[in-house]
Amino acid sequence: MTIALADLPAGTRARFPGIAFSTHIYSEDRDLRAIVANGQRLSEGDRIRGLKILAITEAGVTLAFENYRVEVPIVTDW
Numbered sequence: 793m794t795i796a797l798a799d800l801p802a803g804t805r806a807r808f809p810g811i812a813f814s815t816h817i818y819s820e821d822r823d824l825r826a827i828v829a830n831g832q833r834l835s836e837g838d839r840i841r842g843l844k845i846l847a848i849t850e851a852g853v854t855l856a857f858e859n860y861r862v863e864v865p866i867v868t869d870w
Contacts, residue, residue, distance in 0.1 A: 794861040809841035816866040
């Protein structure tokens with residue numbers, strides 16, 4: 793089950809690492825999907841600051857953090 797970043801329990805949300813989005817590229821072709829976060833170009837399966845990028849979607853990014861699948865909209869810095 794995927795949960796919105798804002799809906800994480802308070803303690804978990806406090807541990808969620810800060811990331812700054814600068815680019816979001818979505819394509820139906822998985823190989824073309826990418827984000828730039830904290831100055832790094834990242835694709836599905838990559839890791840940054842303890843987060844694993846599970847999916848780059850039209851609306852944002854799905855990340856694995858602790859035991860959660862977290863959906864983060866593209867217009868959010870977290």
